[in-house]
Amino acid sequence: MSRTTATCARASSRPPPNRLPKIISPHTLHAPIRLAKGCGLMLEVSSTAGGPMSVDDTARVWTIGRLADALGAPEHRDELTVERVGSADPVLRVVMHDHGDLAIFVSCAGEQIVVSSLLWPVDEMADAAAFNHFLLRAQKLVPLSNFAITDLDGREYYELIGELSIESTLRTILIELRALAHNALDAAADLRQAFAAA
Incomplete structure (x- = not known):
């Protein structure tokens, strides 16, 4: 089953927003994400099959x-x-x-x-x-x-x-x-x- 988690992180432990890795496509995000004011965003996405992302999504x-x-x-x-x-x-x-x-x-x-x-x-x-x-x-x-x-x-x-x-x-x-x-x-x-x- 697909899961997406969002967590707050301290500014010193997260990369700047413009340097976040491009690992998310609109097709892989299925859950709404809510952020508290001032929180950074860290996402963990796993495919529904538990394997690597399809080459079509790369x-x-x-x-x-x-x-x-x-x-x-x-x-x-x-x-x-x-x-x-x-x-x-x-x-x-x-x-x-x-x-x-x-x-x-x-x-x-x-x-x-x-x-x-x-x-x-x-x-x-x-x-x-x-x-x-x-x-x-x-x-x-x-x-x-x-x-x-x-x-x-x-x-x-x-x-x-x-x-x-x-x-x-x-x-x-x-x-x-x-x-x-x-x-x-x-x-x-x-x-x-x-x-x-x-």
Whole structure:
């Protein structure tokens, strides 16, 4: 059974708050924590199985190579396929099998992991300016994803983008990929048609 304990500690016996070890993820904290005023926080977390934390919950600094290895692991094979594209600035093409083999592109840029999927050409919208205005207003209804316009071979396309910290857990990256795939399919099927019908 999972257990979380919080105890007060003297200021001299605890590390400064900005130096606390990163051993807790939101997925491992199950109990509310109450602190008395002026108390430091020390947490002890044990997994429900009594063993080490899942590799999916381990924070790390990602590179394209590490992401390719982690996402290409056998346990993810039924859900997605990963391949590297490009050589100068390598990008991963992740095919989401549970979402109609939708392609999502993954890159590492500075302190971020960027995931994106092309939607459809801007010039296919009868009134692109009105649709763009509509997208800006509807943005808050689309969880974890942002709309953008990108140029591809001289043609502008709508694109759905998600961004994560380079230190995100693999579990968080998988959640982002699934959310982006779901949102892209919803945008293509519902959002585009709803606007066209209005």
